Amino acid sequence: MTPAELDALYRRAVRAASRGFGGAEPNPMVGCVIVDEAGAIVSTGFHRRCGGPHAEVDALAAAGGRARGATAIVTLEPCAHRGRTGPCAEALADAGVARVYFAVADPNPSAAGGAARLRARGVEAEHRPHPLAAELSLPFVHRVRTGLPWIAAKWAQSIDGAVALASGESQWLSCARSRRAVHRARGRVDAILTGIGTVLADDPQLTARGVRVSRVARRIVFDPDAMTPTEARVLSKDAPTEILVRADLDARGAARAERLAARGATIRALGPRDSMREPLTALARDGVSTVLVESGGGVVGRLLAEDLLDEAWVFVAPLVVGDEAAIRAVRGLDPTALAGIARARLVSLRRRGADALLQYRWRTADADPSTS
Ligand SMILES: NC(=O)c1ccc[n+]([C@@H]2O[C@H](COP(=O)([O-])OP(=O)(O)OC[C@H]3O[C@@H](n4cnc5c(N)ncnc54)[C@H](OP(=O)(O)O)[C@@H]3O)[C@@H](O)[C@H]2O)c1
16 A cells, blocks of 8 residues: 555544544544455444444444455554453454554553554554544543643733733633634533633633534633632533632631532542642543633643643734733743743644634644653
8 A cells, every 4th residue: 555545544534533523532533444455445434432333343344244355544553452342453353354554552551452462363553653643642642641631721812912901801802703713612622621810800601602512511610719709600501610629728718619519510629739730630530631721821821830731722813902911821930041941833823814823732642742
């Protein structure tokens, strides 16, 4: 198979995998294409829902006897473990598949080893990375490797980096098209995170409105002193809400937390020294792979200080505020030298109506420095 043919088949497998979006989680989205010896497509499969057949099994079922002697192209290494479904490596070998190309090695120690298992059964198995498959599997791979969700912050700022006027006014800096892009993003993530500063200043709802929603994200508020007003819109019934409070709240704080619980919020404790790592790790354990941060600079600064932020989406609106007292996108960091500041990578640069959308990453899909 030529590299161009393999590239086209991986693209097809990624497209198939994407159809599992909203159903496969917390499992990864996976796609599989089976081609015969002449290179003709026999079948395509994907992982529709967690607990259901894996992509390989889905594609094998559609291929039937035509899988014998065929090649399977899979976005993620076929699993070797017997979870809720049987090991895909065995299913491929049993069906007589002759060769398997996979784009991403399985990071999950309990499921890995599929390639070795295939080879032991006489099936050729080759790891051939592909950028789109790496991107597709990124949150899952990151969660399995680090025990943390993939955390992306978004904010809208002026050309000179203000996210709100000194008065706290920030609605609306960005244009309608940018805001729609944010609603789309809200409909695609597992959790939306904000801070008490934003709840008090903007009273956001943090729900995806006017767009197609693949799943309802839970809302998380970092609110150390349980100051969220009981009538805050973030407590609406449209989505579950978790409020993270200091573990050692005084009696009045505990009473405020109880009132929030009575409004339907789940109250959880922050880690030692109000660290965000513990609650975010707990979220990942709970199957949360993607988090969208929609906070002010306080929370973003804390995430950066704890090296928890993976990505930033910065909407730059075409205006200058020019006031030194204006609120900045990030605060709380205290760098002493430029050389000591971690540089992000500019991943994309797009126009959204009147705004520019800059996407930055501190980690990448194929080389995750937090784990290497
Ligand atoms: N343009 C935009 O896209 C956009 C988006 C959202 C908000 N905003 C604006 O941002 C402003 C609010 O900024 P902000 O920085 O106050 O809001 P924030 O980031 O939403 O919340 C920060 C607050 O939460 C506290 N906090 C959060 N996590 C904590 C933790 N783990 N431990 C201890 N304290 C924790 C912070 O304490 P410390 O003070 O001790 O850090 C601070 O009081 C508003 O004016 C809002 O309009 C703009």
